[in-house]
Amino acid sequence: MSLQSKASLADRGQAFGMRLITRAGGLDALKNPVLRGKVEKVLYRSAKSGFRAQTVAGRAFARKPGSGDSTRPASTKPRREFDLTPTDDQQMIQEAARELATEVLRPAAADADAERRTPDTVFEQAAAMGMTLLGVPAELGGVAEERSTVAGVLVMEELARGDMGLAVSIMASAAVANALANYGDSAQQATFLPPFTDEKEPAGGALALQEPQPLFDPLAPAATAVRQGDQLMLNGRKSLVPGAENADLFIVSALLDGEARLVIVEPGTTGLTVGEDPAMGLRAARTSSLELCDVRVPTTNLLGTADDHLDAVRRARLAWAAAAVGTGQAVLDHLKTYTVERKAFGEPIAYRQAVAFTVSNIAIEVDALRLVVWRAAALLDAGKDASSLIAQSRVLAARHGAQIGSDGVQMLGGHGFVKEFDNERWFRDLRATGVLEGMLLV
Secondary structure: HHHHHHHHHHHHHHHHHHHHHHHOOOOOOHHHHHHHHHHHHHHHHHHHHHOOOOOOOOOOOOOOOOOOOOOOOOOOEEEEEOOOOOOOHHHHHHHHHHHHHHHHHHHHHHHHHHHHOHHHHHHHHHHHHHHHHOOHHHOOOEEEEEEEEEHHHHHHHHHHHHHHHHHHHHHHHHHHHHHHHHHHHHHHHHHHHHHHHHOOOOEEEEEEEOOOOOOOOOOOOOEEEEEEEEEEEEEEEEEEEEEEHHHEEEEEEEEEEEEEEEEEEOOOOOOOEEEOOOOOOOOOHHHEEEEEEEEEEEEHHOOOOHHHHHHHHHHHHHHHHHHHHHHHHHHHHHHHHHHHHOEOOOOEEHHHHHHHHHHHHHHHHHHHHHHEEEHHHHHHOOOOOOHHHHHHHHHHHHHHHHHHHHHHHHHHHHHHOOOOOHHHHHHHHOOOOOOOOOOOOO
């Protein structure tokens, strides 16, 4: 990347920071002095100097005892009636993610897909905007006053509208930080979370649930964990792990005593091997495999309960559905313009009934999926059972995501099959949303 491009990104980061400072100043949530201080640190850090790229994998985590009970984000304040309108706080976060997607992710997407890597500058801009800390309480070094699944799906949707591969690459680390914040005990939070909230060089991580087996069931992983005194011995294989080559921490799923559980595993642990595992889509996330052969970790690395594992699976599926909404919206936005500007037989192709109906169907499916995703997120924030709606979002993403991508290619004819347009990449990425497990967490 040229020096001019880097300077441009730095300027954008400064502009984003100043916009957010102005926008955030009057929000009720920021009357909390602790939260406001954290937000200001994130924003002024971006405006002044930007972030250094995360380049060191396998950093050492100093064991700490913790101090009493673990810290959790506060529950979302209940609303008096059914209302999916984002709050002022959520709109601020959504707008920030939208700017990041439009100004940073979309321009970098094609090269990132071709090179199978996320540019350091993209990580820096996302970190400078605080995107990876939205689910971490201010008391733990994050910027969250309360746990907001709605905010999480709004961010995931907007980032995926910019580019799903880059969005997954960015939010993979957020998934690990969220898991530690929401499932970890105080000692785990004190030991593993500080590097993720580090102001100068934030850590990266990956939530590894997916396995290379047909009809994979995340609640019955083939990977196993066996208790041996004060240690766990892990064996198995994880696939499609984003950014594994440079990750500082992994959270993997394994079957322990007949129950699926989450386990913290540090890179460099004896028996842990990272291998190549490229996929047809999500190329920018640079997916890899994890081989666990007699990997031993302390039993204190067991994260949360079996119910927490189930919660992580459901929230990951909701995150993927939100990503499908975002990329589906990108397809729709492009087609609405392209079909009007593209002419055949002396008139825009949008005047052709088959074309108009196809674009209309995409709009219907994207909005329908968005409604289900937002409703599920709102239920989770209200502390209610959202399992049915999450299942619906999963089915809709699997059924319509790939079709939206395919129609996006078809509407461009021969243009849809070449790299000049983004549609072929969107098609490949959308195929993932109904089949992948883990990686993301809202």
